[in-house]
Amino acid sequence: QAHGPATKMPEEMDKPLISLHLVDSDSSLAKVPDEAPKVGILGSGDFARSLATRLVGSGFKVVVGSRNPKRTAGLFPSAAQVTFQEEAVSSPEVIFVAVFREHYSSLCSLSDQLAGKILVDVSNPTEQEHLQHRESNAEYLASLFPTCTVVKAFNVISAWTLQAGPRDGNRQVPICSDQPEAKRAVSEMALAMGFMPVDMGSLASAREVEAMPLRLLPAWKVPTLLALGLFVCFYAYNFIRDVLQPYVQESQNKFFKLPVSVVNTTLPCVAYVLLSLVYLPGVLAAALQLRRGTKYQRFPDWLDHWLQHRKQIGLLSFFCAALHALYSFCLPLRRAHRYDLVNLAVKQVLANKSHLWVEEEVWRMEIYLSLGVLALGTLSLLAVTSLPSIANSLNWREFSFVQSSLGFVALVLSTLHTLTYGWTRAFEESRYKFYLPPTFTLTLLVPCAVILAKALFLLPCISRRLARIRRGWERDGTIKFTLPTDHALAEKTSHV
Secondary structure (H helix, E strand, O other): OOEOOOOOOHHHHOOOOOOHHHHHHOHHHHOOOOOOOEEEEEOOOHHHHHHHHHHHHOOOEEEEEEOOHHHHHHHOOOOOEEEEHHHHOOOOOEEEEOOOHHHHHHHHHHHHHHOOOEEEEOOEOOHHHHHHOOOOHHHHHHHHOOOOEEEEOOOOOOHHHHHHOHHHOOOEEEEEEOOHHHHHHHHHHHHHOOOEEEEOOOHHHHHHHHHHHHOOOHHHHHHHHHHHHHHHHHHHHHHHHHHHHHHHHOOOOOHHHOOOHHHHHHHHHHHHHHHHHHHHHHHHHHHHHHHHOOOOOOOOHHHHHHHHOHHHHHHHHHHHHHHHHHHHHHHHHOHHHHHHHHHHHHHHHHOOOOOOOOHHHHHHHHHHHHHHHHHHHHHHHHHHHOOHHHHOOOOHHHHHHHHHHHHHHHHHHHHHHHHHHHOOHHHOHHHOEOOEOOHHHHHOHHHHHHHHHHHHHOOHHHHHHHHHHHOOOOOOOEEEEEEEEOOEEEEEEEEO
16 A cells, blocks of 8 residues: 555455446456566555556556455456465566555565566655655565655546546556666556656656645645635625725614625635736736837746646636625525515615615626626636647647637626726715725726737737747847846857
8 A cells, every 4th residue: 555644444444445346347347358468466455456557447457465364355347366475476477566655674584586676656644744754665575675766646646537447537656767678668568558757857856746636726826825814805805895894884783784795795806806816917918019119038036826726726717706796696585685675675665665676786787797697608718728738639730729719808807897896986985984995997908908908919010020030030130038047147158
C-alpha cells in the first residue's frame, strides 16, 4: 500500500475497493493468455489491488507478492496469482513496489532475486516526509537496491482512476529513471493500460514527481485569494452603505440584510471585476508591445503570472455570477420581501392609488434582466469551453474566438447590465450614503477602461502596427532576448 497513510479500520482495509463480483464477471479479468507478459507487484494494499486489476484488464499476467497470501488472495482478481514475496519476484522482469518507504528495508532480503530487474516505485510521501527527507522515495529505494533499475511512475494516479479507467481521471503518468530502456518499458506498459506517459528525465526528478500529488490546486491560490479579497472589500463597502448608514443616521435596523441581500449585492461586483481582470492583462501586454516596438522581450514577472491565471480568474467570475443568479431567485422567498410587498400595498390603498405603473422602471427592469441572462449565458459558454475535454475538441481559431471574442462580448453585456441597473442613480444625491458613491459606480472603473482600450486597439493605425509586431516586426530591426540569471536579466542582442 503506497498512497498515503492508512485511514481505514483493519477490517475495512481487507475489503477491496472494486467488487469481486464485478471482477469475476469480467472475462478479461478472469483469464489471461499464457504468452502475456508477466508483471510482479509487491504489496497488497488498496493501490496494489487496483493496479493488479488494471494490469490484468490490460492483458498482463500479474503475480502479487504478499506476506500473508492466504488472507489477501481473495481481494485480488482471480486471474492474478497471489503468493509469497520470494516467489513473486523470481520470474517477472518488471516489479511494482507498492509499499510505504518505511517498509523498503523489509525487502532487502530479496536483493539477490531482484538483481537486474526493473523496480517501479509508486509510493508517495506525506508533506512532512517530503520536507524531512532530502532524497526522494525512489532514490532511497535505488540506494537500497543498487543492482536494480528504479523507475518512478504511477504515483500521481489514484486507486480509483486505475479501477474506473483513465477516462475518469488524469491520463498523464510522469516517468523518470536513469536508464532509458527501463523508462521505455514502463512507458509501453502505461500506454497499454490506457495512460499517457510523460518523460520527466533522470531519477533526480523523482522528488519533483513525488511533490505533484502534494500540491493542492497551486494554480488557484492567487485567483482565489484575489476573489476573496474583492468579496471582503465589496461586502464591507455594501455593509456600510446598506446596513450601517440606516442604523446610524435613521435608527433603522437593517442587519437582517447581511445573510442574503448584502451578499447578493456583493457577488455581481466581484464577478464583474474578476471578468474585467481576465482581459486587462491582455490589454497591458499589447500596450507594452506597442511601447517597446517588439515582441521579443519578456513581460514583467507579475504580468506573466497574471496572464497564466486568466482561466482560473474567469471561472471564479462565472462562479460568483452563478451564485448571484441563485441568490436573486431566492430574494422573493424572504419574509422581509413579503412584508415589503404588504406595506407597499397598504400605502397604495391609503394613498387611494388604484393603479401603480411607472413605464420607465418597467422597461429598465426588462432590459436589465435580459442583459443579465445573456451575460450569464455567455459566461457559461466560456466556462464550458475551458474544460480540457471540450477545449481539446476545438481548433485554435475556434478556442480563440470563444475565449477572446465571446469573452469580450460577455464583458460588454455585463457592463450594459450594470449600467441599466444603475440608470440615473449615480446622479441622485440620496444615493451617496456617508458620501460614498453607489457600489456599481466603483465596479465600472476597470471594465470601462478595458473596453475603451480594446476599442482603441481596433483603430487601423494601432491594430496594424500591433499585428506587425506580433508577426515579428521590430521598430529598431533588432531582436532582444532577455534571460533571467540569478534573478537578474541578462540581455543578448541578435541582428536579423
